[in-house]
Amino acid sequence: MSRIENNKEFTDFVRLVDARSSGVVIGQPVSWPRSVARWARSQLLLLLIVVVPGLLGAVYYGFICADQYVSETQFVVRSPNRNAAGLLSGFLQSTGFVRAQDDSYIVTEFIKSRAAVDALVKRDGLTGILSRPEGDILSRYPLPWAEANNEELYQHYLRFINVRTDSGSGVTTLDARAFRAEDAYRLANALVQHAEELINRLNDRAREDAIHYAQIEVNDSQARLSNMQKSLTDFRNREALVDPSKQSSAALDMIARLSDDLADSKARLSALELQAPQSPQGEALRARVAAMERQISDERARIVGSDGSMAPRIAQYEQLLLEREMAAKMLTSATVSLENARIDAQRQQLYLERIADPNLPDHALYPKRFGSFLMLLAVCFATFWIVRFFMIQVYEHAAQQ
DSSP: OHHHHHHHHHHHHHHHHHHHHTTOOTTSOOOHHHHHHHHHHHTHHHIIIIIHHHHHHHHIIIIIOOOBEEEEEEEEEEOTTOOOOSHHHHHHHHHTSSOSOTHHHHHHHHHTSHHHHHHHHHHHOHHHHHTOTTSOTTTSSSOTTSOOSHHHHHHHHHTTEEEEEOTTTOEEEEEEEESSHHHHHHHHHHHHHHHHHHHHHHHHHHHHHHHHHHHHHHHHHHHHHHHHHHHHHHHHHHHTOSOHHHHHHHHHHHHHHHHHHHHHHHHHHHHHHHHOTTOTHHHHHHHHHHHHHHHHHHHHHHHSSSTTSHHHHHHHHHHHHHHHHHHHHHHHHHHHHHHHHHHHHHHTOOEEEEEEOOOOOSSOOBOOHHHHHHHHHHHHHHHHHHHHHHHHHHHHHHHHO
16 A cells, blocks of 8 residues: 555655646646747647648748749751651661750750850849749749849849750740740740741851862962963063973974985985995085084983973973863862852751741649649658757667767
C-alpha cells in the first residue's frame, strides 16, 4: 500500500514540475491564447516552412498574381539543297543519330541571346512590355529588390519566352508571354521578324564570303594576264620583232633556197671544170658559190650561234607566250569558279518559313494558379520533412553523446 502511494506521489510531482515549467497553474483553466502559443512553439518548424509560405502563396496566387497572355508561332529553317530522301539518312534521323535541321538551332540561340533583347529594346519597346502596370510586383520589370539594368532585363526577358525545336522535324515553336494580349502578339511577331533578318544576314555573309575569294582569284588572274601582255609588248618594242618564230622561219626558208641554189651552182661549176676548165664562166660561178656560202653563213649566224642571234630571242618570246597562255587559262578557270561560287551561294541560302503565324490571344493561360499553389505546398512539405529528419538525427546524436 505504501509503494502505490509513493508512485502516486512521484507522478503528481512530475506533473507539477511540467506544469510549472510550462507556466500553467494547477487547478486553473488554461486560456486559449496561451494554448495557441504553446502549440505554435511546439510546431514552429511546420509554421515556418509550410504554413507561412503556404498562406503567402495562397494570397499571391489568389489575389496578387497578374494574368499573362501567350502568343504562339511555329516556323522552320531550311535550305533548298538539303534533303533527307535517302533511306540511310531517314533511318538515322528516325533513330536520333542525326538532327533534322541543325540550322533551326541558330535561330533558337539567337532568340535566347542578348542580341535579340537589344533589338527588341531599340525597335519594339521591350522595356515597356515587361513594365506594364497590369503586372504584379513579382512579375513586372524591374523586380522590387533588383536594379533596372541590362542584365536584369535579359534575365527577366528569358522568363517571358519559351522556344523549343523538334529534333526530328526541325520545327521550332516560340511562345511569348506578356501582361497584355496585343503585347504578346507583338513580341512573338517581332522575334520572328528579327530571326528572319538574322537568316538574311547569314545568307548575305555566306554569299559575300563565297564570291569574295573567287572574285579575288579572278582579279589576280586578270592582273597577271595584263602584266604578261605588257611584258610581251615591251619585248616586241625592245627587240623590234613582232614574232621571232615567224622571222626565223623566213630565215630558214631563205637558207634552204640558198642551199638549193648553192648546190645547183656547185654542180654547174663541177660540170664546167670537167668540160671547159679554161672557160671564163668558171670564175663567175666560183664567185657566185662563195657569195652564197657567205650569205648562208650569215643567215645561220643570225638564227643561232651567239647571244645576239635569233635563238635566245625565240626562247624568251616562247617563254612569254607560255606564261601568257597559262595566265589566260587561269583567268578562264577563275571565271568559271566565280560563276560556280555564285550558283552555290544561291543554292546554300537558308529560308525561314512560318508554319503558323503568331496568334492574338483572347484568354490568359498563365499563371496556373491552382497548379502552382499545389507545387508550392509540395515543395514546402518536402523541405519540412527533410529538415525535420535532420533535426531528429542531430538530437539523437546529441543524446547518445
